[in-house]
Amino acid sequence: MLGLGDKKISTESYKGVRDFYPQDQVVQDYIFGVMSSVARAWGYDEYGASVLEPLQLYQSKTSEEIIRDQIYHFKDRGDRDVALRPEMTPTVARMIAGKIQDLPAPIRWYSIPNLFRYEKPQRGRLREHWQLNVDMFGVPSLLAEIEVISIAYDIMKKFGADQKDFMIKINSRPLLDDIFKKIEIDQDKRQFVYRLIDKKEKMPTDEFRHALIALIGQKKAETLLEDLYFGEGLLTMMHESETAKALNKTIDTLRSRGVSNLVFDPTLTRGFDYYTGIVFEVFDINKENPRSLFGGGRYDDLVGAFTSQKVPAFGFGMGDVTTRDFLMTHNLLPKIDSTTDIYICVAPETDMEEVYKLAQNLRDKRVNVAIDISGKKLADQLKSLDKRHIPFVVTIGTEEIKNQKFTIRNTETRDEKSGNIDELVSYFKNI
Template sequence: MTDAAPQNKLNTKPYKGVRDFYPQDMYVERYIFDTMSRVVESFGYTEYSASILESTELYKNKTSNEIVNEQTYTFTDRGEREVTLRPEMTPTLARMIADRRNDLTFPLRWYSIPNVFRYERPQRGRLREHWQLNADLFGVSGIEAEVEMISLASELMKTFGAKEDDFEIRISDRKILTSIFEELSINEELQTQTIRLLDKRAKIDDFDLRLEAILSKDAKKFTERLESASSNVNLEKIISKLKNLKVTNTFVDTSIIRGFDYYTGVVFEVFDTSQCNNRSMFGGGRYDNLLKLFGLEPIPAVGFGMGDVTIYDFLETHDL
């Protein structure tokens, strides 16, 4: 007589939205990480790291409210402290630099490939845990910082085997949006709501109705101003310098917003041009004021984050 099977068997599947990495999976993951590290280090970037646990207040100040309120894994520890599994790395990096600011020499080029966590609906290109290359340059206020970051993003894509027509880099400037808000006298709370909506524009069908609910009579004027704002001097200079570096697939697209509250200037996103995977893969931008959260003078900064999930989808789509 054999023992009866237990009534409550444990599920062998991983938690929803995360992955197990078997040896064959680790081979691919290691290739992605090694390629990322090799390229950014060739640009002079040095690796750093930090714990996945952060004080929740770090994100309440400058990360998107949607992420903080709806997408973070947050709990209260036994010391009654509110703790969050990091949903992104940039605030942690800013905290680390603020802590050692007087000991650091600028400009500073740092990178990390941490795992980050967000409670959102798992789908193609989006999981609840993923690893993300973060590359950041602190201490350079001129457009050469944006040029370096975008050319680094381009070099990463090419090192993964992409041809220039396999992807395109779309850039914009948060200052264009700021000038429209100022022209229409839109208050800060409505600005934040509008930025959130713009960041999700491609995913929603009733954008105009939602915008009108936020801006009322100014909605139409806002849309007209944004659509007519084709570029600015800053963006044209960046594109010109990138062309000199043989990065010719960069275009101005004023609909590029980036949802985080800390962006202050140029923002960019890298898109897959394949019809089978036509989506934004990763992006970044300038965030000069993040260190002010810690009571310090601001340090100019530009960075981006490239996730392993979207890069894997890109490699698979293009047979690379």
């Protein structure tokens, strides 16, 4: 047995994952609370599943890069291939397919699962992260796109973000196909052009231009570049296409709802192979660090991997790490203290059972109360408050018990108020 001698076990967590000490957990709970409250406000039901899934689940539509390089998988003691889920969408598609007969459309579901990817830990990329997943199933119409993107926007607003802090880029995957057709780019070259466009933001403009010319020739490249940078004009130009009409309708409706930071970006593609229609992505507009925060899109064929019934779907995933980074960058994290409201310091000789009764009395009134039972000197108990981040303190000795009169002190402002228990509670509740 280790640990019994002098050799100590490391206190480090597994590489690339996080320990949530209370001051971190309380922030995490705040973030999840905002996400949940908005999803519930829109009528979404929470679901959950195990982090363990059959590996086979990911061998259909998850991007090949993830399967090959990043997925955690192993054989269990029964020789089954098991994976730690790298994303939630295959799981929710599996669950929806499993009970599709009992689930009338529209099906509105959300979850905040943890996900695993084996990758080099860096800012915004860890081996384990949590992700809000919001999905609507069974609605093929644009009302799904409009609602789900509205929810993404509402969550950003609920976090206190201003429209100028972020922007929402939107595109339709089939739109590029329409453009390719119009410009008469050969079928066998489209895939390469598509991939090149996906990398556009990561290379110098000139390099992108030259690569494009090399692929499809000077004339077609010029036309395509004009289209890609033409932005919204492209949509007008493409007005005869159903794809362009749908995208225009979505943009117009969302803008009329006040989502004025929505912009069309014909180069937006998103990584997953299963997207079939409109895709969107939310970007941080911090001058020093413009980056993608989260996004989603339509995936009408994924549930079809499990059932012969056709189940259209639109949804997004919003990670906790990028969300927390965004909130910190824009100074939007509220100062969050402990969930404990009152800390009771106890003078020596005080009858602990009397202190306990007082605390239970407060707890019955929905006040969260911790009692110092360390047996330390009162001065040391009070000094420990610096590290506890609890908003109120009450010091109790024999006199206070006898007179049933207590003094509550705000640990930050040092304001004090004396009274019986009911007076303490009402003082505390009215802060």
